[in-house]
């Protein structure tokens with residue numbers, strides 16, 4: 001029986017890359033709805049690999065990921081694509097914004113791609129929430145790192161995801177801006193009920209998390 005409150009379950013995940021690197025060695029954990037969970041550990045401990053597997057961006061060598069009670073390995077490509085589009089959103093260390101488009105357009109394009117209703121209205125509301133209303137017509141290169149990351153967050157929010165996976169989201173910005181990003185995450189978590197899994201090696205961010213999954217050499221440590 002799957003527990004409906006359980007959003008993510010990872011069961012005995014192994015990831016062996018083609019060169020033989022064992023990035024994950026039997027990782028298991030679960031995340032409940034509304035949790036704000038940190039994945040922490042030193043560089044190379046497997047944090048990014050784990051987030052990729054949880055989001056269905058890559059497949060485990062062994063083991064299983066269940067999202068919202070459904071096994072990713074049992075899904076066809078179409079179903080997986082739908083999942084990736086509409087239920088789960090990613091925020092990366094590098095923002096991957098469309099450089100030729102302005103802030104508002106960066107959100108509108110995703111909305112169009114995902115066939116989301118009332119995209120413009122939603123985009124404006126989200127950008128207001130992210131304190132970017134005065135930057136709508138700016139291109140990414142005209143923005144600070146923190147602002148670019150807020151646009152990337154806006155892009156993630158346009159599909160109204162239940163789960164956000166963030167991989168070193170503040171890795172490229174200074175501490176003050178980074179703290180603001182985490183405060184936005186907390187607000188989204190508390191007010192919108194969005195579940196977060198955030199990978200970071202920055203111990204200063206520990207106090208933000210409800211719970212921490214600590215990785216070392218591809219294994220969960222206490």
Ligand SMILES: Nc1ncnc2c1ncn2[C@@H]1O[C@H](COP(=O)(O)OP(=O)(O)OP(=O)(O)O)[C@@H](O)[C@H]1O
Nearest residue numbers: 017019021023042043044045046047048049050201
């Ligand atoms: N495509 C790949 N091919 C081979 N080895 C890889 C690949 N991707 C990652 N690795 C290796 O797997 C291990 C885990 O990498 P991963 O990126 O998941 O760790 P991480 O904890 O996110 O590190 P960082 O904090 O530096 O991003 C490392 O030893 C890394 O070198």
